[in-house]
Amino acid sequence: MTEDARTRPTAAPLFDLDRPLEWLWHLLTSMRFAVVLMLALAVLGVIGSLVMQMPPGVADDPTARTDWLNQVRPRYGSLTGLFDTLQFFIVFSSLAFRAIVAGLILSLTVCTVQRLPGIMKTANHPHVDVGPAFFDHAPQRERVVTQEAPAGALELLRGALRKRHYRVLTTDDGVIHLYADRFRWAAFGGLMGHLSLLFILAGAMIGAAWGFRDQQFIVAEGTTQAVASGDDLSLKLEAFTSSYYTETGAPSDYASDLVLYKAGAEVARHTARVNDPLRYGDISFYQAFFGGTAVMKVADAAGKEIYDAGVPLAWQSQDGSRRLGSFSLPAQDLVVWVVGTAGPEVLPGQMRVELYKASGDGAPVATQTLDQRTPATVGGLQFTFEQEGQYTGLIVARDPGAPLVWFGAALMVVGFAIRFLMPHRRIWARVVEGPKHGAIVALAAIGQHDFGLDAEFTNLVTDIRAALTSRATA
Numbered sequence: 001m002t003e004d005a006r007t008r009p010t011a012a013p014l015f016d017l018d019r020p021l022e023w024l025w026h027l028l029t030s031m032r033f034a035v036v037l038m039l040a041l042a043v044l045g046v047i048g049s050l051v052m053q054m055p056p057g058v059a060d061d062p063t064a065r066t067d068w069l070n071q072v073r074p075r076y077g078s079l080t081g082l083f084d085t086l087q088f089f090i091v092f093s094s095l096a097f098r099a100i101v102a103g104l105i106l107s108l109t110v111c112t113v114q115r116l117p118g119i120m121k122t123a124n125h126p127h128v129d130v131g132p133a134f135f136d137h138a139p140q141r142e143r144v145v146t147q148e149a150p151a152g153a154l155e156l157l158r159g160a161l162r163k164r165h166y167r168v169l170t171t172d173d174g175v176i177h178l179y180a181d182r183f184r185w186a187a188f189g190g191l192m193g194h195l196s197l198l199f200i201l202a203g204a205m206i207g208a209a210w211g212f213r214d215q216q217f218i219v220a221e222g223t224t225q226a227v228a229s230g231d232d233l234s235l236k237l238e239a240f241t242s243s244y245y246t247e248t249g250a251p252s253d254y255a256s257d258l259v260l261y262k263a264g265a266e267v268a269r270h271t272a273r274v275n276d277p278l279r280y281g282d283i284s285f286y287q288a289f290f291g292g293t294a295v296m297k298v299a300d301a302a303g304k305e306i307y308d309a310g311v312p313l314a315w316q317s318q319d320g321s322r323r324l325g326s327f328s329l330p331a332q333d334l335v336v337w338v339v340g341t342a343g344p345e346v347l348p349g350q351m352r353v354e355l356y357k358a359s360g361d362g363a364p365v366a367t368q369t370l371d372q373r374t375p376a377t378v379g380g381l382q383f384t385f386e387q388e389g390q391y392t393g394l395i396v397a398r399d400p401g402a403p404l405v406w407f408g409a410a411l412m413v414v415g416f417a418i419r420f421l422m423p424h425r426r427i428w429a430r431v432v433e434g435p436k437h438g439a440i441v442a443l444a445a446i447g448q449h450d451f452g453l454d455a456e457f458t459n460l461v462t463d464i465r466a467a468l469t470s471r472a473t474a
Contacts, residue, residue, distance in 0.1 A: 028110040037104050044100070048091035051083060052315075056214045057228025059090050070358035071326050071335050075315075077362040093208055101201055108198045112191060119191060123184045128169050129177035130428050130444075138428075138444035140457040146468040147438040150176055150431045156467045157429055157441060164460060166427065178429035189418030192411050199408030206401030212283070214396040220293045220310030221390045224261070229283060229398060234261045240290060240390040254290050256392040272394070282398050289393035294325065294338045294351045295386040303382070306331070311338045312391040322346075332381070333358045334365075345369070351385040353378055423450040427460065441468070 027033050052072055058064045072089075073080045087094035135141055146153050154176050158168050166180035207213070212229045219225045219237040227233040235258055242254040258278050260268040270278040278285040293310035300306055306329060313323035323340035339352040346352045346369055355366040355378060366379035375384045399405075430442040443461060447453040 025110065028107045029114050034104070034107050034111075037100050037107065041097070041100050041104070044091050044094070044097050047088055051088045051091070053091065053216070054089045055216065055228060056212055057230070059093070067328055067330065067358075071328060073358075073360075073362050074326075074335065074337055074354070074356045074364070080362075098205070098208065101205055105198060105201050105205070108194050108201070112194045112198070115191060115194075119187045122187060126169070126179055126181065126184075126426070128171045128179040129173070129175075130430075132430065132442075134428065135430060135442040135444045138446055140445040140453060142443045142457075142461045144441040144443065144461070144465055144468060145434065145438065146441065148468055150433055150439040153431050153439040153441055153468060154178065157431070157464060160460070160463045160467045161427065163463070166425075176429075176431035178427075178431065180427040180429070182425045183418075183422040184424060186418055186422050186424040189415045189422070192415030192418065196408040196410075196412035196415060199404045199411060203401035203404030203406075203408060206404065207399040208401075210400050212396070212398040214394075215288070216314070217285075217394045217396045218312045218314050218391050219256075219394070220312055221392075223309055227283075227396060229396065231281075231283065232263045233280075233283070234264075235259070235285065235394075236261070237392050240392050242290065242390075254287070254392075256287055256290075256394070258285060258392075260285075272392075282400075284397055286395040286397070287392065288395045291391055291393065292323070292340070293389040293391045294340070295389050296327070296336075296338065296351075296353075297384040297386055298329065298336075299382040300332075301380055306381075310389045310391065313338065313340045314391065314393065317342075328358065329381075330358075334379070353383055355379045423447060423452070425450065425453060425456060427457075 052075070054065070054068055058068050069080055069084060069089075076083060083089055087096065091097055135143075148156065154170065157178060158170070161168050161180045164182070166182050167184065169179045171177045214228065217225070217227070217235075219235055221237050221240050224234050224236040227235055238257040238259055240254070240256050243252050244250065245252050253273065256272045258268075258270055258272050259266060260270075260278060260280055268278060268280045272278045272285060272287045274287050277287065291312060291314055293312050295310045296307065297305065298307035307327065309327070311325040311327050313325040315324040315326075316322070317324060317339075322342040324337060325340075326335060326337045328335050335356045335358050337354045337356065339346055339354065341348055341350070342352070349372045350369050351372075352367065352369045354364045356362065356364055368376055368378045368383075370376050370383055370385040372385050372387065375382050377383075425445070425447055427443065427445050429444075432440050432442075434440050441464070443457075443464070445453060445457045
């Protein structure tokens with residue numbers, strides 16, 4: 001006799017997929033998980049603001065990357081290699097940063113999907129009948145005794161609520177139940193807040209993946225600097241001008257006369273100011289900051305000039321007392337740091353140079369303070385501090401994700417406005433016959449983060465009492 005297939009035991013699955021998926025769903029909908037991700041994002045943001053960041057394009061070029069690391073090695077010493085391994089020099093494009101943002105996007109998406117059915121149900125199919133205990137414990141509650149019959153009391157109650165633009169729903173199972181609400185779609189304001197963050201994060205991800213942003217693009221006056229956007233662009237600062245308020249000494253205006261070249265040919269010219277950038281195609285050059293430079297000349301032992309440019313003193317020493325700048329001499333395996341005025345060590349009209357081996361351990365190989373226009377031999381090379389100059393600091397950006405970020409910001413404003421200016425107000429009522437005649441109307445209300453509900457409920461009860469009393473008196 002053959003075994004009936006219907007009674008044959010089924011083999012247990014080798015791997016139960018439901019449990020991991022259920023765990024993942026609970027994780028993504030957990031508030032703790034979202035808070036942890038946001039804290040991790042904040043920590044990376046702090047690291048990115050404290051640690052010098054590689055300019056765009058440097059991380060993908062092994063030679064430029066090595067040269068840049070050698071320049072910052074005197075500042076970070078033995079930690080340079082560790083910071084590079086941990087991607088602290090490219091925090092905002094690091095794998096950890098992208099993974100956290102992707103996790104937040106996924107968490108927001110799952111939370112939005114989870115909340116949507118409940119919001120739709122509350123808006124379209126609310127609970128009309130609630131138990132008697134609710135009317136004894138609700139934050140806002142009142143009882144009104146009227147001589148009106150229950151049907152008449154319901155009619156007057158409905159009229160008072162509709163006069164205040166409430167939607168009214170009723171049921172009758174021997175006891176009349178009433179539900180009324182205003183701004184039933186207000187809960188979507190919170191949902192719009194979730195969606196706004198989703199758009200903002202998605203825009204940031206798109207911008208990081210396919211855009212270009214250099215927040216510290218520095219050009220010394222009279223020099224030309226290549227733009228690492230992959231468009232064969234270079235930018236020249238012809239002149240920099242600034243003016244100051246006489247009362248406070250704060251800058252009142254600063255402007256950069258910029259010339260943009262593509263493949264060596266001039267393609268744009270503009271005087272950039274704050275809120276008036278140079279634009280070329282989909283890339284923009286925003287005026288952001290400015291500072292001083294030290295114009296340095298360097299010659300080798302044979303007297304051949306190997307460097308002549310303004311060195312932007314764009315960095316600050318760890319104690320905040322000195323302005324610093326650096327440049328490389330690759331043929332000599334040297335990184336030169338230029339130190340500005342620093343108390344009695346470096347007087348006005350002087351600059352100090354510190355020479356480091358690019359492949360060294362971060363210890364200086366030679367140090368000397370230079371007087372202006374007085375050549376001096378340092379480490380076998382002749383250094384001359386010619387004069388002080390100016391540099392301009394620009395933010396260079398191409399951001400294809402910007403429309404999503406702006407849309408998300410607008411959505412957030414609308415969501416907050418709906419949430420706080422049009423709170424979802426809900427009123428329940430229970431109408432029963434009085435012990436002898438007439439009716440007893442029990443009223444209750446509940447609202448979250450609605451600071452005006454007390455006044456609204458008081459005014460509503462006053463209107464209902466007036467309506468019930470006026471007809472009974474008439």
